[in-house]
Amino acid sequence: MIRFIHGILREVKEDMLVIEAGGLGYGVRIPASVFDKAPKTGEEILLHTYFSVREDSQELFGFWEERDRDFFIKLLSVSGIGPKTALGIFSCMSREELIHAIISNDSKKIQKAPGLGKKSAERLIVELRDKVPKEDITFSGEEAVETTATSVAVEEAVEALVSLGYSVMEAKRWIRSIPAYEEKTAEELLRISLKQFAL
Numbered sequence: 001m002i003r004f005i006h007g008i009l010r011e012v013k014e015d016m017l018v019i020e021a022g023g024l025g026y027g028v029r030i031p032a033s034v035f036d037k038a039p040k041t042g043e044e045i046l047l048h049t050y051f052s053v054r055e056d057s058q059e060l061f062g063f064w065e066e067r068d069r070d071f072f073i074k075l076l077s078v079s080g081i082g083p084k085t086a087l088g089i090f091s092c093m094s095r096e097e098l099i100h101a102i103i104s105n106d107s108k109k110i111q112k113a114p115g116l117g118k119k120s121a122e123r124l125i126v127e128l129r130d131k132v133p134k135e136d137i138t139f140s141g142e143e144a145v146e147t148t149a150t151s152v153a154v155e156e157a158v159e160a161l162v163s164l165g166y167s168v169m170e171a172k173r174w175i176r177s178i179p180a181y182e183e184k185t186a187e188e189l190l191r192i193s194l195k196q197f198a199l
Helices: 032-036 066-076 083-092 095-103 118-131 141-163 168-176 186-196
Strands: 004-012 016-021 024-029 044-053 058-063
Touching: 004 024, 016 044, 032 083, 032 168, 044 066, 058 066, 058 083, 066 083, 066 095, 066 118, 083 095, 083 168, 095 118, 141 168, 141 186, 168 186
Parallel strands: 024 058
Antiparallel strands: 004 016, 004 044, 016 024, 044 058
Protein backbone atom coordinates (compact mmCIF):
# COMPACT_ATOMS: atom_id res chain seq x y z
CA MET A 1 0.00 0.00 0.00
CA ILE A 2 1.16 3.57 -0.72
CA ARG A 3 0.84 5.07 2.78
CA PHE A 4 1.74 8.66 1.94
CA ILE A 5 3.06 10.88 -0.82
CA HIS A 6 5.42 13.82 -0.30
CA GLY A 7 6.28 16.05 -3.21
CA ILE A 8 5.53 19.26 -5.08
CA LEU A 9 1.99 20.28 -5.98
CA ARG A 10 1.96 20.75 -9.75
CA GLU A 11 -1.72 21.07 -10.67
CA VAL A 12 -5.13 21.45 -9.03
CA LYS A 13 -8.04 19.82 -10.86
CA GLU A 14 -11.73 19.68 -9.92
CA ASP A 15 -11.42 16.56 -7.75
CA MET A 16 -7.70 15.81 -7.91
CA LEU A 17 -4.27 17.15 -7.07
CA VAL A 18 -1.31 16.33 -9.29
CA ILE A 19 1.80 15.84 -7.13
CA GLU A 20 5.32 15.41 -8.47
CA ALA A 21 7.37 12.95 -6.40
CA GLY A 22 10.48 11.08 -7.46
CA GLY A 23 10.20 12.38 -11.01
CA LEU A 24 6.64 11.07 -11.44
CA GLY A 25 3.32 12.92 -11.44
CA TYR A 26 0.69 11.28 -9.22
CA GLY A 27 -3.00 12.11 -9.59
CA VAL A 28 -4.46 11.97 -6.07
CA ARG A 29 -8.23 12.11 -5.63
CA ILE A 30 -9.20 14.14 -2.59
CA PRO A 31 -12.26 15.28 -0.60
CA ALA A 32 -13.23 18.95 -0.48
CA SER A 33 -11.57 19.32 2.94
CA VAL A 34 -8.14 18.75 1.35
CA PHE A 35 -8.76 21.41 -1.31
CA ASP A 36 -9.44 23.95 1.44
CA LYS A 37 -5.92 23.65 2.84
CA ALA A 38 -3.97 22.90 -0.31
CA PRO A 39 -0.79 24.96 -0.80
CA LYS A 40 -0.08 26.96 -3.93
CA THR A 41 1.22 25.14 -6.97
CA GLY A 42 4.98 24.76 -6.78
CA GLU A 43 4.96 24.26 -3.01
CA GLU A 44 5.58 21.08 -0.99
CA ILE A 45 2.68 18.88 0.08
CA LEU A 46 2.32 15.67 2.06
CA LEU A 47 -0.83 13.56 1.93
CA HIS A 48 -1.66 10.30 3.68
CA THR A 49 -2.96 8.00 0.99
CA TYR A 50 -5.00 4.91 0.22
CA PHE A 51 -4.28 3.05 -3.02
CA SER A 52 -7.40 1.43 -4.47
CA VAL A 53 -6.83 -1.37 -6.97
CA ARG A 54 -9.80 -2.82 -8.86
CA GLU A 55 -10.23 -4.83 -12.04
CA ASP A 56 -11.00 -1.72 -14.07
CA SER A 57 -9.13 1.01 -12.19
CA GLN A 58 -6.24 2.01 -9.94
CA GLU A 59 -6.74 5.21 -7.94
CA LEU A 60 -4.90 7.05 -5.20
CA PHE A 61 -6.93 8.87 -2.52
CA GLY A 62 -5.31 11.46 -0.25
CA PHE A 63 -5.98 13.07 3.14
CA TRP A 64 -4.22 15.53 5.44
CA GLU A 65 -4.40 13.29 8.50
CA GLU A 66 -3.72 9.60 9.00
CA ARG A 67 -6.92 9.33 11.03
CA ASP A 68 -8.94 10.60 8.06
CA ARG A 69 -7.28 8.04 5.78
CA ASP A 70 -7.84 5.26 8.31
CA PHE A 71 -11.52 6.16 8.74
CA PHE A 72 -11.89 6.30 4.95
CA ILE A 73 -10.69 2.68 4.92
CA LYS A 74 -13.28 1.84 7.60
CA LEU A 75 -15.99 3.27 5.33
CA LEU A 76 -14.86 0.90 2.58
CA SER A 77 -15.57 -2.03 4.91
CA VAL A 78 -19.28 -1.13 4.87
CA SER A 79 -21.27 -3.26 2.44
CA GLY A 80 -22.09 -1.33 -0.74
CA ILE A 81 -19.69 1.58 -0.17
CA GLY A 82 -16.82 1.97 -2.62
CA PRO A 83 -14.01 4.53 -2.78
CA LYS A 84 -15.97 7.15 -4.74
CA THR A 85 -18.94 7.00 -2.37
CA ALA A 86 -16.62 7.16 0.65
CA LEU A 87 -14.88 10.18 -0.88
CA GLY A 88 -18.25 11.82 -1.40
CA ILE A 89 -19.05 11.32 2.28
CA PHE A 90 -15.76 12.97 3.30
CA SER A 91 -16.46 15.85 0.92
CA CYS A 92 -19.78 16.55 2.65
CA MET A 93 -18.57 16.33 6.24
CA SER A 94 -15.42 16.06 8.30
CA ARG A 95 -14.37 12.89 10.11
CA GLU A 96 -15.55 14.42 13.38
CA GLU A 97 -18.96 15.31 11.93
CA LEU A 98 -19.33 11.82 10.48
CA ILE A 99 -18.41 10.18 13.78
CA HIS A 100 -20.89 12.42 15.60
CA ALA A 101 -23.61 11.45 13.10
CA ILE A 102 -22.82 7.75 13.60
CA ILE A 103 -22.86 7.99 17.38
CA SER A 104 -26.07 10.04 17.43
CA ASN A 105 -27.72 7.74 14.86
CA ASP A 106 -28.26 10.66 12.47
CA SER A 107 -28.83 8.83 9.18
CA LYS A 108 -30.43 11.90 7.57
CA LYS A 109 -27.18 13.83 7.80
CA ILE A 110 -25.17 10.96 6.33
CA GLN A 111 -27.53 10.32 3.44
CA LYS A 112 -26.93 13.85 2.15
CA ALA A 113 -23.70 12.50 0.68
CA PRO A 114 -23.95 11.75 -3.06
CA GLY A 115 -24.79 8.14 -3.85
CA LEU A 116 -26.15 7.30 -0.41
CA GLY A 117 -29.79 6.49 0.24
CA LYS A 118 -31.60 5.96 3.53
CA LYS A 119 -30.84 2.23 3.75
CA SER A 120 -27.16 2.71 2.94
CA ALA A 121 -26.81 5.45 5.57
CA GLU A 122 -28.52 3.29 8.20
CA ARG A 123 -26.32 0.31 7.29
CA LEU A 124 -23.22 2.49 7.64
CA ILE A 125 -24.26 3.49 11.16
CA VAL A 126 -24.97 -0.10 12.19
CA GLU A 127 -21.71 -1.46 10.79
CA LEU A 128 -19.43 1.30 12.10
CA ARG A 129 -20.98 2.25 15.43
CA ASP A 130 -18.80 -0.22 17.35
CA LYS A 131 -15.71 0.43 15.23
CA VAL A 132 -15.24 4.11 16.09
CA PRO A 133 -11.95 4.45 18.03
CA LYS A 134 -12.46 5.93 21.49
CA GLU A 135 -9.85 8.62 20.81
CA ASP A 136 -11.97 9.84 17.89
CA ILE A 137 -15.02 10.45 20.07
CA THR A 138 -13.99 14.00 20.96
CA PHE A 139 -17.27 15.85 20.98
CA SER A 140 -18.15 17.61 24.20
CA GLY A 141 -21.62 19.13 24.42
CA GLU A 142 -20.37 22.60 23.47
CA GLU A 143 -18.24 21.30 20.58
CA ALA A 144 -21.17 19.37 19.16
CA VAL A 145 -23.50 22.35 19.34
CA GLU A 146 -20.95 24.69 17.77
CA THR A 147 -20.11 22.27 14.97
CA THR A 148 -23.77 21.56 14.28
CA ALA A 149 -24.62 25.26 14.09
CA THR A 150 -21.76 25.92 11.67
CA SER A 151 -22.60 22.83 9.62
CA VAL A 152 -26.24 23.81 9.21
CA ALA A 153 -25.36 27.20 7.70
CA VAL A 154 -22.71 25.68 5.43
CA GLU A 155 -24.99 22.82 4.36
CA GLU A 156 -27.84 25.18 3.52
CA ALA A 157 -25.53 27.39 1.46
CA VAL A 158 -24.04 24.36 -0.31
CA GLU A 159 -27.50 22.98 -1.10
CA ALA A 160 -28.52 26.34 -2.54
CA LEU A 161 -25.43 26.47 -4.77
CA VAL A 162 -25.95 22.88 -5.90
CA SER A 163 -29.54 23.71 -6.84
CA LEU A 164 -28.09 26.43 -9.08
CA GLY A 165 -26.00 23.87 -10.92
CA TYR A 166 -22.65 23.97 -9.11
CA SER A 167 -20.97 20.83 -7.76
CA VAL A 168 -20.83 20.02 -4.03
CA MET A 169 -17.02 20.18 -4.04
CA GLU A 170 -17.02 23.50 -5.87
CA ALA A 171 -19.56 24.98 -3.45
CA LYS A 172 -17.65 23.83 -0.37
CA ARG A 173 -14.39 25.22 -1.72
CA TRP A 174 -15.98 28.61 -2.31
CA ILE A 175 -17.64 28.78 1.08
CA ARG A 176 -14.61 27.69 3.09
CA SER A 177 -12.44 30.26 1.36
CA ILE A 178 -14.66 33.05 2.73
CA PRO A 179 -12.99 34.76 5.72
CA ALA A 180 -14.71 33.84 9.02
CA TYR A 181 -17.27 31.70 7.16
CA GLU A 182 -18.09 29.91 10.44
CA GLU A 183 -19.65 33.12 11.77
CA LYS A 184 -21.91 33.83 8.80
CA THR A 185 -25.48 32.78 8.03
CA ALA A 186 -26.41 30.60 5.07
CA GLU A 187 -27.80 33.65 3.25
CA GLU A 188 -24.55 35.57 3.72
CA LEU A 189 -22.47 32.62 2.55
CA LEU A 190 -24.61 32.20 -0.55
CA ARG A 191 -24.53 35.90 -1.42
CA ILE A 192 -20.76 36.20 -0.99
CA SER A 193 -20.10 32.97 -2.93
CA LEU A 194 -22.16 34.09 -5.91
CA LYS A 195 -20.66 37.57 -5.86
CA GLN A 196 -17.00 36.55 -5.56
CA PHE A 197 -16.77 33.22 -7.38
CA ALA A 198 -19.71 32.47 -9.69
CA LEU A 199 -19.26 33.29 -13.33
